[in-house]
Amino acid sequence: MCDEAEHAELLRNVLQILRDKKLFAKLSKSEFWLQEVGFLGHSVLGDGIRVDSSKISIIVDWKPPRNVSEVRSFLGLAGYYR
Known part of the structure; x- marks a missing residue:
């Protein structure tokens, strides 16, 4: 498992990859932490x-x-x- 800061960095990376590929996560349907x-x-x-x-x-x-x-x-x- 990772700490909160590492989790936030991984989340930023995933969301950036999605944006780069023109895919979008609906944040209202997402849950984090x-x-x-x-x-x-x-x-x-x-x-x-x-x-x-x-x-x-x-x-x-x-x-x-x-x-x-x-x-x-x-x-x-x-x-x-x-």
């Missing part, structure tokens, strides 16, 4: 990536499948988080 970011059902932290706890509870609370279609549905969900 976060300790944790949710992304595609995962929590991304400075020390690694974890499955979002709300997704774990969905799997734990899943009712036992009663037919082949429900088994496939569960395996699809569980397989995504392997």
Whole structure:
């Protein structure tokens, strides 16, 4: 992880590269200096990536499948988080 000054410098570099390539980040949709970011059902932290706890509870609370279609549905969900 980096300190706040280094983070600010890296952010300036990224935004400058975007500008140079005629790409723009919508700042109203951006968040900076976060300790944790949710992304595609995962929590991304400075020390690694974890499955979002709300997704774990969905799997734990899943009712036992009663037919082949429900088994496939569960395996699809569980397989995504392997």
